Every structure is written in structure tokens, then in C-alpha cells.
Amino acid sequence: MMAGPPASAGEPAPEALGIEGAFFLPLRVIAANGGPVLHFLKPDSPLLPDFTSGFGEIYFSEALPGAVKAWKRHRRQTQLFAVPCGRLTIALYDGRPASSSCGLLHELILGRPDHYGLLHIPRGIWYGFAALGQNPALVCNCADMPHAPDESERRPPDDPTIPYRWSGTFA
Numbered sequence: 001m002m003a004g005p006p007a008s009a010g011e012p013a014p015e016a017l018g019i020e021g022a023f024f025l026p027l028r029v030i031a032a033n034g035g036p037v038l039h040f041l042k043p044d045s046p047l048l049p050d051f052t053s054g055f056g057e058i059y060f061s062e063a064l065p066g067a068v069k070a071w072k073r074h075r076r077q078t079q080l081f082a083v084p085c086g087r088l089t090i091a092l093y094d095g096r097p098a099s100s101s102c103g104l105l106h107e108l109i110l111g112r113p114d115h116y117g118l119l120h121i122p123r124g125i126w127y128g129f130a131a132l133g134q135n136p137a138l139v140c141n142c143a144d145m146p147h148a149p150d151e152s153e154r155r156p157p158d159d160p161t162i163p164y165r166w167s168g169t170f171a
Contacts, residue, residue, distance in 0.1 A: 011045075011046075012025065012026050013046070014046050014120070018104055019094045019101045019104055020122070021120070021122030022092055022119075022122060022125060023119075024117050024119050025047050025117050025118040027039045027040065027117045027118055029112070029113075038084050038112075038116065040140060040142070041118070047080060047118055047120045049143075050144065056143040056145040057142075057147060058140065058141065058143075059140075059141055059143075060139065060140055060141070061138075061139045063131040063139065064131060064136050068128060068130045068166045069129055070128020070129065070155075070166065071093075071126045071127070071128045071155040071162055072152060072153070072154050072155075073095075073123075073125060073126045073152065074143075074152045075124065075153070076123055077123060077144060077145050077148075077152070078120070078121065078123055079121040080119070080143070081110065081118070081119040081121065081139055082139075082140045083111035083116070083137055085111075085136075085138040086112070086135050086136055086137030087110070087111030087112065087115070087132040088110050088129045088132060088139065089109060089132055090107070090108055090119065090128070090129040091129070092105065092106045092107075092125050092126070093105045093127075093162045093163070095124075095126055099124070111132070126155070126162055128164075
């Protein structure tokens with residue numbers, strides 16, 4: 001198993017997901033009157049992107065029940081996902097020939113109430129997701145570079161080169 005980035009004092013360490021460079025870091029949910037406060041990213045986070053060359057962008061993507069958003073990979077951009085509303089099934093596939101985990105697949109559930117955290121998706125990893133249940137899920141994505149259409153690639157959800165099949169269990 002790969003060693004992850006160091007944890008902040010008093011915070012959990014990122015969990016290696018078996019795919020080189022992919023990590024999950026549980027995030028704090030703080031109860032508050034009127035609704036909880038959800039952590040996302042702090043300066044001492046072990047998954048903080050390297051912003052020395054500039055800030056990328058933060059955006060939200062909604063996944064509607066029954067819809068599959070797959071497959072996508074970025075050549076130069078790293079993704080940090082958190083799901084503050086709803087729950088997702090997320091699949092990661094490593095198709096990078098030079099990677100020690102080439103050919104491996106990892107599936108996880110991300111979202112509230114039971115698996116709120118930060119998912120680090122390194123460049124070159126195919127990923128896709130689908131909302132679980134009957135409600136939409138909201139993905140917050142912090143990318144280390146602004147969107148550039150020429151640096152990403154897409155494939156259909158049923159692409160035969162990726163050994164994962166989206167089932168109807170997520171809807």
C-alpha cells in the first residue's frame with residue numbers, strides 16, 4: 001500500500017485507495033444550530049493542492065438520480081472532490097501505463113451522512129460517478145488549474161476498455 005501525504009496534527013491521515021496518487025481524507029462535520037458546518041480545505045490539509053503556479057478553480061457539479069457522469073480523465077489537472085449534499089458512487093480506473101497500479105479499479109461511496117470527505121483524483125485517472133438514491137448529489141470540485149477543454153478526455157459510461165459496469169442500483 002502506498003504511503004499517503006502526512007496528516008495534520010489531530011486530523012486523520014489520508015487513506016490510500018490502492019490507485020497510485022488517489023486518496024480519501026475524512027472531513028469534519030460540525031453540528032450547528034440551523035445546520036452543520038462542513039469542512040472542505042484548510043491550509044494544513046495533507047491534500048492541499050500546490051497552488052505555487054496559480055489557483056485553478058472551484059466549481060459544483062450536480063448528479064441527478066439515475067444519471068451516470070462517466071468517463072473522464074484529465075491529462076494535467078488534479079481533482080479534489082467532496083459531496084456535501086447527497087451520496088455518490090464513484091469509480092476510479094487507472095489506465096496509466098507507467099503507473100504501479102495500472103489496470104486497477106476502485107469504487108467508493110462519497111457523501112453524507114456517513115462518508116463525507118475529500119477525494120484526491122490524480123491526473124490521468126479515469127473517473128465517473130452516479131447519485132445514489134432518489135435525490136440529486138452535489139459534487140464540489142477544487143481543481144489545481146482552470147478548466148481547459150483540450151486537456152481532458154471523455155468516454156461513454158459503457159466504454160469496453162474500462163472494466164466497470166454501471167448498474168441500476170444507484171438510482
